[in-house]
Amino acid sequence: MTFHLKHLRKEFAGDGAPRVVLDGIDLDIAGGEFVAIVGRSGCGKSTLLRLLAGLDTEYTGVLLHEGAPVRGTDLRRGVVFQDARLFPWLTLADNVDLALAGGTLSARERRALIEERLAGFGLRDYIDAYPKAISGGMAQRVAFARALVNRPSVLLLDEPFSALDALTRGRLQQELLALWRREGLTVVIVTHDIEEAVLLADRVIVLDQHPGCVKRIQRIDLPRPRRRGDPAFGAAHDSLLAEFDNPEAEPADMLAA
């Protein structure tokens, strides 16, 4: 099992009573699996991803990655955030090079690896450009290159496409699927976009809120490539969307697909 979560609980201390964000999360994620976590804003889905990444290590319960408790970040787990978070004072090549700073490769080997990675994302002509000079979609590609250059076995994605325009988003979703298949990655993506979840994932985890817990786990058995117009796609989408149809619902940001 790549990830094993049991009774996972996370609370934030505040003034007065601590706020429970996640409670009783039980979840297993197999190697090579593509899992999407969906839920309303504020349901703790990003918090869950940060726990998986090791960015937040204050939790109770069990959180194992390949059998060992997660106690901090690890190069076996690549992370891409909603914003690309490139350092604006470094060229694209140097931004990717950051990921190799702790390694043992020579400068020349690193450069070759970086060129190969960036070329793979269609950024060959921008290797020595600064982040300010490129578009949001390109910046996010660099963020993927940076996350992948160390060949992690797990890729953790926190709404990686939600800041992009529809066209770019669609293209990057396809690139992600190709990457996942080619490199045998385990992917966990957090999204508020049900359509994106159904399009990409093997399994969709629906999180409830207050406190965040697993409400439903939906296996998506549709063959790939999946088509949004396909009736089976629509059925899976609608059945998941129904999870969010309750009277207390805020005007659904879930529909923002």
Added chain:
Amino acid sequence: MSRRWKGALLPLLLLAAWQWESQRGAVYAALFPSLQQIGAAALELWRSEELQGAIEASLARACIGLVIGGAAGIAGGLLMALSRPVDSLLGPIVHALRQVPLFAWIPLIGVWLGSGEASRLFVVELSAFFPCLLNAYEGVANVDRRYLEVAQVLRLPLATRVRRLALPAALPGILTGLSHAVALAWIAAVASELLFASGPGLGNSMLMAEAGARMDVVLLCTAVIGLLGHAMNSITARLGQRLLRWRDVENGS
């Protein structure tokens, strides 16, 4: 271009008023030496190489003090921001000491270091030290939390974290501190010559001219001090623009 002309308008008017005032009679001429007199004084001091000597001495004092005080300030600020133990050790005393105005140090400095070059340099160093320290500290301490998370995810070694994250992120702050330090160091260099008067320097030349009732030389020195300070500030601003070019690249999308 038209902006530049507008900026020059007021100084030109002032010079004209000055010139007019100096022509009104002997009493005024002593207090308001005419532009010709000041020009003649400049020529005289230039020929005797007194002016060059004074400029050189003052500039050297400002630069040496700036380099020593500024470097110490930047190093101290970075260390405090990067290391919590250093911060808790030095923080309180630094923040207490920086409340003491520069000129309140003068009596102590005079007693400890005498009234020679050591004291003058120390005043300049002190003036450059605090703005550099505070701004370098703020620059590092305010690094975007999102970038720190990237550093955490990529497990950047400490050296890389300092060189590729903390320093460049703090650079705008460091440069702000440095530009304040340049202005203050120049003021302090001239002031230190007025306070510990001995040896060459523009401040000293002014004092001697005052004693000798040479208003033309006093005014000449004032003008030179102003112009040099202005020049130093614009050089610092240019340097800052060059170093922060990554902020101003045009968005190609």
